[in-house]
Amino acid sequence: MDPQPGVADALPDAPPSSALVDDEAYRAGVIDLFGVLAYTELVAFERLAADASLAPTISDEAALALMATAEIRHFTRLVERIAELGGDPTVAMEPFVEPLTEFHEKTAPGDWLESLVKAYVGDGIATDFYREVSRVLDPDSRELVLEVCGDTGHANFAVATVRAAIDADPRIGGRLALWGRRLVGEAMSQAQRVAAERDGLASLIVGDADHRGMGLAELGSMFSRLTEAHTRRMQTLGLQA
Amino acid sequence: MDPQPGVADALPDAPPSSALVDDEAYRAGVIDLFGVLAYTELVAFERLAADASLAPTISDEAALALMATAEIRHFTRLVERIAELGGDPTVAMEPFVEPLTEFHEKTAPGDWLESLVKAYVGDGIATDFYREVSRVLDPDSRELVLEVCGDTGHANFAVATVRAAIDADPRIGGRLALWGRRLVGEAMSQAQRVAAERDGLASLIVGDADHRGMGLAELGSMFSRLTEAHTRRMQTLGLQA
Numbered sequence: 001m002d003p004q005p006g007v008a009d010a011l012p013d014a015p016p017s018s019a020l021v022d023d024e025a026y027r028a029g030v031i032d033l034f035g036v037l038a039y040t041e042l043v044a045f046e047r048l049a050a051d052a053s054l055a056p057t058i059s060d061e062a063a064l065a066l067m068a069t070a071e072i073r074h075f076t077r078l079v080e081r082i083a084e085l086g087g088d089p090t091v092a093m094e095p096f097v098e099p100l101t102e103f104h105e106k107t108a109p110g111d112w113l114e115s116l117v118k119a120y121v122g123d124g125i126a127t128d129f130y131r132e133v134s135r136v137l138d139p140d141s142r143e144l145v146l147e148v149c150g151d152t153g154h155a156n157f158a159v160a161t162v163r164a165a166i167d168a169d170p171r172i173g174g175r176l177a178l179w180g181r182r183l184v185g186e187a188m189s190q191a192q193r194v195a196a197e198r199d200g201l202a203s204l205i206v207g208d209a210d211h212r213g214m215g216l217a218e219l220g221s222m223f224s225r226l227t228e229a230h231t232r233r234m235q236t237l238g239l240q241a
Numbered sequence: 242m243d244p245q246p247g248v249a250d251a252l253p254d255a256p257p258s259s260a261l262v263d264d265e266a267y268r269a270g271v272i273d274l275f276g277v278l279a280y281t282e283l284v285a286f287e288r289l290a291a292d293a294s295l296a297p298t299i300s301d302e303a304a305l306a307l308m309a310t311a312e313i314r315h316f317t318r319l320v321e322r323i324a325e326l327g328g329d330p331t332v333a334m335e336p337f338v339e340p341l342t343e344f345h346e347k348t349a350p351g352d353w354l355e356s357l358v359k360a361y362v363g364d365g366i367a368t369d370f371y372r373e374v375s376r377v378l379d380p381d382s383r384e385l386v387l388e389v390c391g392d393t394g395h396a397n398f399a400v401a402t403v404r405a406a407i408d409a410d411p412r413i414g415g416r417l418a419l420w421g422r423r424l425v426g427e428a429m430s431q432a433q434r435v436a437a438e439r440d441g442l443a444s445l446i447v448g449d450a451d452h453r454g455m456g457l458a459e460l461g462s463m464f465s466r467l468t469e470a471h472t473r474r475m476q477t478l479g480l481q482a
Contacts, residue, residue, distance in 0.1 A: 039299070042293075042299075042302065042303060042306055043294070045290060045306055046290050046291060046293050046294045046306065048290075049286060049287050049289075049290030049291060049309065050287060050290060050291035050294075052283075052287050053284070053287045053291075057331070058280070058331045058334050058335060058338065059331050061283065062283060062316070062320070062330075065283055065286055065287065065313055065316070066313065066317070068290065068313075069310050069313050072306055072307065072309075072310050075303070075306070076307070079303070089303075090298070090299045090300050093299050094299060097299065
């Protein structure tokens with residue numbers, strides 16, 4: 001009997017090779033992954049740019065606008081890669097428009113601080129998730145995921161601003177902690193929906209008969225790590241997760 | 242008696258020289274001009290990026306988001322130039338936050354087509370105005386104004402989309418024509434407010450005892466040209482000005 005897969009052996013023995021992209025099912029899964037990632041970046045750009053207008057000072061406003069442009073560079077890189085893999089970027093993004101739009105509609109920030117918490121906490125979870133997933137990808141795809149998940153400088157900005165606001169008025173902390181929990185709840189419910197509707201993407205991540213993914217046990221470990229990282233981020237903001 | 246200044250002789254006999262920037266009043270006027278121009282670009286970026294989310298298709302949405310990023314490059318160039326001239330970019334932009342915010346609040350587009358008309362008609366008038374004004378500037382400043390007023394590709398996109406929508410449903414034209422007139426009215430009322438409040442900027446453009454601007458007669462001609470160009474743009478969209 002095979003040993004129960006654990007954290008250590010659930011991942012591929014050797015890093016996934018470049019030959020993977022010759023497999024049609026694998027390629028379709030990767031195109032799906034880049035589709036959701038690209039649309040995530042596009043919408044993040046729109047939201048961040050719009051949030052800039054909520055900033056209380058011109059220098060905050062300018063800082064946020066400049067950070068937003070990093071997202072659009074990422075978007076462009078992902079769209080190029082989808083085309084390289086033989087996919088149509090628009091078709092690849094289409095299935096994710098509704099869940100992402102719904103997520104953003106249900107979590108429209110009421111003010112400047114909520115927009116910062118959303119950007120920091122939301123980007124944090126998304127980035128952690130895509131980094132985890134990158135381990136099942138061929139080298140070129142993995143490199144691209146790590147590149148677009150790079151720091152845009154937004155995190156430090158959000159942390160400093162939110163902490164200063166809580167220092168100035170500690171009551172703000174309670175409201176923002178609730179807000180953080182709501183964001184995670186909505187993100188989880190949309191992620192479940194995507195996982196249920198996009199078989200190819202789910203198989204890419206978890207693995208199936210044809211190729212090795214991270215496996216169900218490792219998937220569970222991944223969710224624990226995502227949750228822990230989220231809790232740390234909330235603490236960094238001075239909030240209870 | 243000097244001849245009545247006309248279109249031909251109202252402009253400086255020779256292009257304004259680089260030595261102008263040594264004059265303190267001139268420099269303050271130019272910093273004011275770059276302040277309003279920079280804040281215009283920053284807000285245009287935020288609005289354009291937010292409008293992208295109104296787009297009916299993902300490819301339109303992506304196109305608009307990419308065009309928005311051109312504005313932020315312009316913004317960065319202007320902020321650098323303000324600093325080069327010894328100004329504080331934040332201080333330079335501050336006086337224009339209220340009029341520009343008020344303009345955008347009073348002209349929030351109700352839908353995708355209104356947002357395109359606003360971007361095309363509004364950008365068009367602003368660009369024409371800044372190009373006209375660039376003639377009273379020293380060479381470096383003039384070059385920068387012409388650079389940031391360069392085409393971002395947004396115009397062609399707006400024209401094609403609006404015309405197609407009117408072809409599909411001609412009744413749309415009446416509503417958008419009214420919208421275009423409202424945009425110009427609001428823009429004019431905010432421009433008058435700025436001119437009344439910012440003496441240095443008004444003197445830079447019109448001229449005063451210390452340096453030659455375009456003169457009042459030429460200012461009148463300029464407004465005629467701006468109006469004509471606006472009418473042509475409305476016609477290009479298939480709308481009555």
